[in-house]
Amino acid sequence: MIKDITIGQFFPGKSIIHRLDPRIKLLLTVIYIVMLFTASGFTGLLAASLYMLAAFIISGIPIKMMLKSIKPILPIIIFTGILNLFFISSGDPLVEWHFIKITDDGVRTMIFMAARIILLICGTSLLTYTTSPITLTDAIERILSPLKVIKFPAHEIAMMMTIALRFIPTLIEETDKIMSAQKARGADMESGNLIHRAKALIPILIPLFVSAFRRAEELALAMECRCYHGGEGRTRLKQLKTAPRDYVAVVITLIFLAAVIVLNMFSPI
Amino acid sequence: MGIIKTENLTYVYGEGTPFRKVAVDNINLDIDEGEIVGIIGRTGSGKSTLIQHFNGLLKPTSGKVFIDGDELFADKSRLKEIRFKVGLVFQYPEYQLFEETVYKDIAFGPKNMGLSEDEIDRRVRETARLVGLKPEYLEKSPFELSGGQKRRAAIAGVMAMEPKVLILDEPTAGLDPRGRDRILGLIKEYHAEKGTTVLLVSHSMEDVAKTVSKILVMNNSKVFMYSDRSGVFAKAEELTSMGLTVPQVTRVFDRLRAAGIEFEDEVFSVEYAKDLVLRLLRERGQSLD
Structure with a gap:
């Protein structure tokens, strides 16, 4: 069913990873990405994966969820893998047949790239698993707020993101309801050719658009009724505060980054 | 079935x-x-x-x-x-x-x-x-x-x-x-x-x-x-405990019955209650005359 789609995919919990300041968590994720891209050999990647696995275990998110996050990008991994395998011609040839040439370098790069993408996705999905979308946009707003000096609308962008995120589940629920209602009237969305299926979407899309516009209008009115006038002078209910644990997390992450850089010197490729 | x-x-x-x-x-x-x-x-x-x-x-x-x-x-x-x-x-x-x-x-x-x-x-x-x-x-x-x-x-x-x-x-x-x-x-x-x-x-x-x-x-x-209906409304107390209520008019007539006024019917709607009250009044009116 459509409800099974998880967007935002926040997994509520009380682990230390959940309680980290979201701004710090964003920073850590950036350092982690840097770590992955500075790693030039397998030992470096191994260190990065140790870091990521440790974080996963501490967060208490089931490892199953980590594997689930890889699933949607599997085609990309396979695609880049094939490209690397066939188009890298340096190194010793392993297979040579007509125009196809597979070298040991190609195989190594394929595995290396695949590992890097998988680590990238697992690590970044840990951020969304442990941080609710609303806190995340909050953090983004705070990080971007210095840019207000150059008239960058940080608050407005964060507000739009928050609203969009807030309405994703609502609209999914709405779509589900409309689909059920039209199915109950005998609408058939699962069979027929492409044109037939596209046509079958009309009874769902029109009511969905109508209700999305209605909701937008109601929300705007409700916000105005509560004197919303943009970000100027707004205070917040939940102040973001950094705690000692945040600094500890940063230091640990930086140690790992240093380790990866050192390992690069001893590792081939 | x-x-x-x-x-x-x-x-x-x-x-x-x-x-x-x-x-x-x-x-x-x-x-x-x-x-x-x-x-x-x-x-x-x-x-x-x-x-x-x-x-x-x-x-x-x-x-x-x-x-x-x-x-x-x-x-x-x-x-x-x-x-x-x-x-x-x-x-x-x-x-x-x-x-x-x-x-x-x-x-x-x-x-x-x-x-x-x-x-x-x-x-x-x-x-x-x-x-x-x-x-x-x-x-x-x-x-x-x-x-x-x-x-x-x-x-x-x-x-x-x-x-x-x-x-x-x-x-x-x-x-x-x-x-x-x-x-x-x-x-x-x-x-x-x-x-x-x-x-x-x-x-x-x-x-x-x-x-x-x-x-x-x-x-x-x-x-x-x-x-x-009458079977369900007879359980008024249980219904209340699960956050449901018996219709107001039914409750009123249950209380009237408890107060000693005799009538056979179960009352579920206001229109019916009106007819019942008029009938009861007429019966009494006749017996009074």
Whole structure:
């Protein structure tokens, strides 16, 4: 069913990873990405994966969820893998047949790239698993707020993101309801050719658009009724505060980054 | 076997996630054909989930559902055919309107059934009359209608499929008393005219009491009881403990009886109460003379 789609995919919990300041968590994720891209050999990647696995275990998110996050990008991994395998011609040839040439370098790069993408996705999905979308946009707003000096609308962008995120589940629920209602009237969305299926979407899309516009209008009115006038002078209910644990997390992450850089010197490729 | 029968029907939302919830718990039901049944329970008691099983929109986590003797999901190719036997009107059905004209929208269901043009036309006009939409409205856009008219047009869209069972989920939600009485009235009329089974889901005891003959009370995902009106209202205390109330007028007359006034009837509606009071007064008046 459509409800099974998880967007935002926040997994509520009380682990230390959940309680980290979201701004710090964003920073850590950036350092982690840097770590992955500075790693030039397998030992470096191994260190990065140790870091990521440790974080996963501490967060208490089931490892199953980590594997689930890889699933949607599997085609990309396979695609880049094939490209690397066939188009890298340096190194010793392993297979040579007509125009196809597979070298040991190609195989190594394929595995290396695949590992890097998988680590990238697992690590970044840990951020969304442990941080609710609303806190995340909050953090983004705070990080971007210095840019207000150059008239960058940080608050407005964060507000739009928050609203969009807030309405994703609502609209999914709405779509589900409309689909059920039209199915109950005998609408058939699962069979027929492409044109037939596209046509079958009309009874769902029109009511969905109508209700999305209605909701937008109601929300705007409700916000105005509560004197919303943009970000100027707004205070917040939940102040973001950094705690000692945040600094500890940063230091640990930086140690790992240093380790990866050192390992690069001893590792081939 | 009745028109709707369930065997150990259980449905669980979000199995295997932290949000797991048993919405419908081991339900055994047998509803006879031609009955008009009220399904009542507080918000979250599993009413809406239960009725979505009756036309195969939800697949039971375990247990079976039979419609007119046919088991749902036993043969997937027949699901659509069985689905046409059960017409389901969702909450706020006016949000499902999409066609250019009211006529086309009411015709959507019958068209999906593959009926002939003449038959579709007959059904659209007949149901429009039944729900009290004037013929000139049929050529209007559904978005031009008023709230109550939209709702009646949407209900007509399901009635036009002439299902053996008509299920309405909170058909009076968000309407003013006049609109509410109108919808309840047309449901009663439809039942009287067609004689088919009608299920009316509501959390308002007052609405249900004046419309239906039997009541199914849901509490915490389970069936608390399925009985006729007086049987249900006799359990006033239990109903109150699960956040439901006996209709005000029924309570008043229970108190009158307790106070020593003698009458045989069970009172479920204000109109009936009025007649009863006048009759009792007349009887007394005569004996006084």
